[in-house]
Amino acid sequence: MNLLGDLFTLFAKLSLLAVGGVNSTVPAIIRMVVDQRHWITTRQFSQLFAIAQAAPGPNMLIVALIGQHVAGVAGALAATVGTVLPSGILVLYVSNIWHRFQHARWRRILQAAIIPITGGLILSAAYVLVRAADTGWVLALVTVTSTLLCLTTRLHPLWLLAGGLLAGLIFT
């Protein structure tokens, strides 16, 4: 199959299911690009994910890095457009209905129903990423520290990533 077309449709499908943002599809992305297509390993995925976090802009750029890994700049663009376009068009169509039913009961119910699903999906994503990244106790300690600091302080994420980088450099 045409690689660029495959990248586009893969991420288009995933983005249409990405309730609560692209992060909630991390296990699904891993399933597709690691288990089924063997483009990268789980550990490579966790490293690309870290690079996407360290760059400015939306976290969805992980898809661009996967596309780049598979098919260079064209691959990055195919994956990015796939992630942006179908869900964007869907939002356009829904935006009018959404506004009209601002106070409707079903809208509140639907919103309330989505929240725990999103929470569960992102927890799963975290579990998968932690398992992939933590190959030793030092790295596990880095993860726990960064989780706690992120929860309890207002420290900028970049400092936590830099701290992890240093810890990896010195202790592993």
Place this chain on the structure above:
Amino acid sequence: MTTDVTRKLDNRSLFIGFFQIGIVGFGGVLAVARRAVVEERKWLTATEFSELFSLCQFMPGANITNFAFAFGSRHGGLRGAAAAVSGLLAAPLVIVLIMGALFQQYATVPLVQHSVRGMAAAAAGLIAATAIKMALPSVKQLRSVLVLAAAVGLVVGFHLSLPVTMLALLPVSVALAWRP
């Protein structure tokens, strides 16, 4: 909602406006977008912003690109959407691809390997913290805890695909939320 728009922005201002949002937004762009769109440029009122953004959060896909897409299209149709989204992503995309290319080039150098490994561990911690923050509101009600636990179980335990998970959980979750 198209009636809310009092003055139409041209594609150039859309591109420039979202370019500036994209370039400064580290680790999540929501706060930056809000300040730029509501406070600095007064493109939307606070209420309009919350309304549109809550939709973008609810809808699937990347929240902030959904937002740029919807906002841009209100002003200039599909071309406006393209201007806003490409403005938002242009700089971050170039930067992340340079970082990705450097990583691919030097991935075998031990020094790079070790530092990226440490960074990946920290990034996993960041997402874990985000997940905890997002899951916490659901812990207050039994129905939400059940759905949340079921989602984790289906994805992590049974390795079900995302479509199947959604198909299984959404009706259940809606039914549980359907209370007078």
